[in-house]
Amino acid sequence: MTDRSSARQALFAFLEQLGITTSTIDHPPIFTVEDGAEHWADIPGVHCKNLFLCDAKKAMWLVVCPTDRTIDLKTLPDRIGSKRLSFGSADRLRRVLAVEPGSVTPFALFNDRATPSLTVVLDQWMMQQPVLNYHPLENTATTTISNHDLRRFVAACGHPCHEVDLT
Numbered sequence: 001m002t003d004r005s006s007a008r009q010a011l012f013a014f015l016e017q018l019g020i021t022t023s024t025i026d027h028p029p030i031f032t033v034e035d036g037a038e039h040w041a042d043i044p045g046v047h048c049k050n051l052f053l054c055d056a057k058k059a060m061w062l063v064v065c066p067t068d069r070t071i072d073l074k075t076l077p078d079r080i081g082s083k084r085l086s087f088g089s090a091d092r093l094r095r096v097l098a099v100e101p102g103s104v105t106p107f108a109l110f111n112d113r114a115t116p117s118l119t120v121v122l123d124q125w126m127m128q129q130p131v132l133n134y135h136p137l138e139n140t141a142t143t144t145i146s147n148h149d150l151r152r153f154v155a156a157c158g159h160p161c162h163e164v165d166l167t
Contacts, residue, residue, distance in 0.1 A: 007098070007137050011110050018156055020149040026141045031102040033067040036142075045131030045144050050104040052093050056083035060096060060118035062159075064106050064134075065166050066126050079164055080121050098137075105134040106150065107143065109157040120154055120161040127151070127163050 015022055027039040033049060040047050051063040051071060059082065063071060073085050090101050096117055097108035112118065126132065127147050136143040145153070154161045 007111070008141075011107055011137055014110055014156075015149075015153065018149075018152060020145065020153060022136075022143050022145045022149075024136055024141050024143040028140065029102070030135075030139045036067070040133070040142065043133055043142055043144065045133045046126055046129045047133045047142075048126060050106065050134070052088040052097065052104050053085045054088045054092070055085050060088060060092070061085065061121060062097075062104070062106065062109070062118055063121045063166070064126070065123035069123060069126075069166055071166060076166075079166070080119075080162065100138075103135050103137060103139045105137065106154060107134055107136050109154060109159050110137075112159070113157050116158040116160075118159065120159045121166075122150075122154075122161060122163045123166045124163045125165070125167065 025043055030036040030039060036047065047067045048064055049067050053061040053063060055077065061082065065071060077083055077085050093099065093101060096112055098111035099108045130147060131144055132147055132150055133142050133144050135141065
């Protein structure tokens with residue numbers, strides 16, 4: 001078992017311990033929304049993207065929204081109560097969430113439970129949809145989860161979470 005598959009299995013065991021049911025479909029690596037379109041066609045639910053951001057005070061944010069949502073980094077700080085935002089470095093991403101660029105996902109909060117160090121922002125419209133899709137710590141699969149269970153998962157990981165209108 002590789003380190004990645006071990007991490008994925010640990011995530012799934014944690015979800016099971018919480019009583020959260022998911023389904024997962026394996027596929028070739030997906031690095032962009034465009035790459036995913038052909039592989040997601042038969043997977044029901046809202047497909048999402050995830051932005052790992054840092055602000056001027058080095059606070060970290062995970063912004064999660066539908067793939068078709070355009071996020072303006074100039075107006076986002078006012079919406080979420082932050083200062084100037086920029087993308088977090090690949091090194092910081094690996095250190096904090098233990099995932100590679102292209103595999104950012106709310107499921108990576110599992111790797112930041114001991115001392116939660118970032119704030120989660122979930123798109124308000126997305127969270128009104130019953131079924132959501134994210135990578136399970138690697139971009140070679142898509143895991144489907146209910147909106148209710150995603151909220152439970154984020155809470156169980158101990159991260160502050162805000163549902164924000166990102167339109």
